[in-house]
Amino acid sequence: MGGLTEAKLRAVAGERSFERGLGYVGAVSGVEVGDGWIRASVRGTERYEVELVPGGRGSPAGTCDCPYGQDGNFCKHLVALGLAVIGREADLSRGRESARDRARGLDAWLSGLSREDLLALVREETAEDRQLRRRLELRAASARGDLAGIRSRIRELLDIGPFAQYGHVEYADARAYADQAGQAVSAIKGLTGSGRAADGVALAREAIGLLAGLLESVDDSDGWLGRIGGDLADAHHDACRAARTDPEELAHWLVTHALDDAAALTDIDPLDYEDLLDERGMAALRRYAVDAWQVNRTGWAEKDLMHRLAKSGCDIDTVIAVHAADLAPNGHTHLLIARELDAAGRTAEALEWAERGIRETEDIATVDPVLVDHLTDRYTRAGRLADAVTLRRDHFAACRTLFTYRQLRAAASTAACWPAERGKALTLLRADAERAGPHGGRVLVDVLLDDKDVDAAWEAAGEFGAHDGQWLTLADHSRPTRPADALSVYLRLAARLTRETGNHAYEQLVSLLLSIRACHRHLGTPDDFAEYVTYLRATQKRKRNLMLLMEQHGL
Template sequence: MGGFTEANLRALAGVRSFKRGLGYLDAVSGVEVGDGWVTATVHGTERYEVELTLDGPGEPAGECDCPYGLEGNFCKHLVALGLTVLARSESLPRQRKAARDRARDLDAWLSELSKDELLVLVREQVAEDRQLRRRLELRAASARGDLAEVRARVRELLDIGPFAQYGYVEYADAGAYSDQAGQAVSAIRALTGSGRAADAIILAREAMQLLAEVLESVDDSDGRLGQVGGHLADAHREACCAARPDPEELARWLVGHVLGDADDLTDIDPLDYEDVLGERGMTALRKLAVEAWRGNRTGWAEKYLMERLAKAGGDVEAVIAVHAADLAPNGHTHLVIARELDTAGRPDEALRWAERGVRDARDPAAVDTALVDYLCDRYAQAARLPDVVALRRDHFGARRTLLAYQQLRAAARAAECWQAERERAVALLRADAGRRQQGWYGGPVLVDALLDDKDVDAAWQAATETGAHDRQWLTLADRVRADRPADALGVYVRLAEPLTRQTGNAVYEQLVRLLLSIRDCHQRLGTPDEFTAYITALRTLQKRKRNLMRLMDEHGL
């Protein structure tokens, strides 16, 4: 088993999946050991098939058909199988040798069979295995060059009818449908392998359209049908590489496909076909992409295709033109253009586009914060500190959040003008606090800003005058408790009172934290007897809440 250890499993799965896997050891059944692999069934929410590969080029790997495993993760079911294998490590070498012997014996036996005997064997398997029969029927039709028959079988395989109730394939049946659709892809690839790549191109395109039409009727939560779409795209490209279709026709199809609905499933990149398209095809592709974009400059697919082709060709001007044709009102597109220009080594133009983004924004409060950050970084690099302060001031004036206040403070301190800026900023926040009703969600930014400045007395006064959120009052009480225990005590008692009417462990933990703070205040005030009376009365009223009583006992309350 080489380096396969429990530590491997823990590293592959992560702490959470490893711990959960410990609970599935009794759910592992049907363990089969091969030469370098182990398979089993693990019974969880459903019945899952699991396979561990022990002799790969790197660390051990595994596959599981549970939803988490299908995303490529090393799941709890794989952990359970891995731990089961480790528990049987002494017998594993013997089992692997037996697997190698069986494989060798089977191969030797098959090699000795005559053609007629092999036919009898295959026919027996075909009669028993419907999936095998379908695959062989498709191969036979491909070998005969019967395109009509292969097309009919592909359509049958992609039909959701046998799996759908009321026209929709539920999650429980989606895996089986995806497996069947995968057989259609295999059939198309077989056409290419048998020298009929031109037919494979036709059927691959038809299959893409058929899958696109049923995609919304399948619960593809696991993404398995999406994987089939990716394999189908690969099959189409392989067929094109083999058949070398007309470059201009291929370019037209690629543009139509990328701009159509089917691309959501296959995610085809036209640039992957560059070697097939050649110079003539790429010229046609660019021309068609430009025409499509000019017809719909705000279309996402049209913009993406144009940008992709322009970047591949190193045409920065074309990239800028694509973005400039549909500028976002918050300046985000201006930032995208600025970064493209930076990459192209044109920083002065980049700066002008970024400044234009802020200047042209319809709503100053909605300006992309990343654009503001970009400009401030550029100004700071050029030692234009007053410009940084001015931009941060305008941004704060439009947003008036704690973060915007902190950013203004940092910029103003760097420019040595924070005192004047702070007076203006606090005045704005004070006006905001005066206009808002007490208890608004999150509390006045004024209180948070003063706390962030470590001006606790001013923050307490602001909270008293304009109101504050309970979160802010708790922070204030914690900050003043050492010097003003009486003021802090009043806050803690007020915050604790509504919690006594609620239940739940999270509430109890919050209440106990407040009770500990209340005890500390009484100790500082020299009034421990008052705290004892308070706790005694509280215990009498809350005695039915066993978890609360237990938690209070643990903390000596």
């Protein structure tokens, strides 16, 4: 056990787990020592069972049944056990020898019992320990070749009844139920290991179906059932390999399973069985998948399976057919098809599908904007700059925002026709502003500001209205050139903030005061600013945080 140090624990656990483990040293109990291992219980959110392998001169390792440890991490509970035993070599040596003595004593005692006494002992223990009884029943049924008995025991192990209140397993009991369900997985693996793989295949499938039917009845927040589902998937794969399951029959089950709710439990990918299916099985897999898809062309599971099988076989035409059978009304599916064709080097077809996506969208305002980006990019690459501008113009006309305006400006600038396009775009926005009434010119003000046409933006804001953020932006852009206009904006916004409290409002107000001071400097009226600040201090003096903030900024 020598060689275990804090430095090694810190290195293998990481800084965060090590620091958290420091607080759990006092929660370590029931330390047992064996040859090369140390076991204990550590009380955390629950009581966790921990096994530490000190590693001698190498790095320590271990297992813990907490959620973090179940994922293969060296958790805080392992750190706590390691810290608890560091420097206790003499105690560990005595504990190890004591454990050996106890094991030898138990073995000697059991060996000295008569057959009748040993049977009586086992019966007594199985009467007290239901889990032990079920494990032994499974072994007995397996030894007898009693498939019906094994099936019955597995059904009992997967029954939620003993753990459920009102038909539902609560979070606190989910771990215990998963431990019991894990015994069913062990039994199935045992069948495969004992040469009865065909029975293992059948029972794995039954168990998957049973467990999938219980998902809604168990609070699996920590993913315990997900782990059991993954173990069942592994047990099924191993059994199919050992049993040399008929490829066509296996293909049919895989497709049926992939389209069933149980697929969410096991996450079985039919392509993971490719080595067991051979050429005949893979052909059957694709055939069954196509049959299912033809029955339900819009089903998510059917489309996903078809797509993955087609991609694995580099069957681009099938990929396109799957997408084309369920086209989204906003052109998104057309975009997916265009990308697939582009990747396959079929650029002309890709362009045709992208253009179809635009044409077949009833209202271009609802089109997937990524499709517009894609098609504009393809037009630009092909030197079709006029087409790129037309597309951006149509999209802007249907969806007049600052974003679509910027996109139109970029395309038209590339095509050297922005002044003319800008005039048309601004005409549309002015018409919108006139129809909308008060505050209807917000998009117009935004695009003029984005064009850095500040004077025109002031005019539009005055004529059609703007929101406070736009007025503030206008003022910030215009302090040196239009200080009087900027000052009027700042004073109005400051007056509103004087009626508010809270540090955020105070910070905004002080920022405005600094801008107001800059405007007065440009206007040559510093005395007016001093008078304003004096008035503000007199009326706002109860706001101590505001006064402190003003002093910090020399106001």
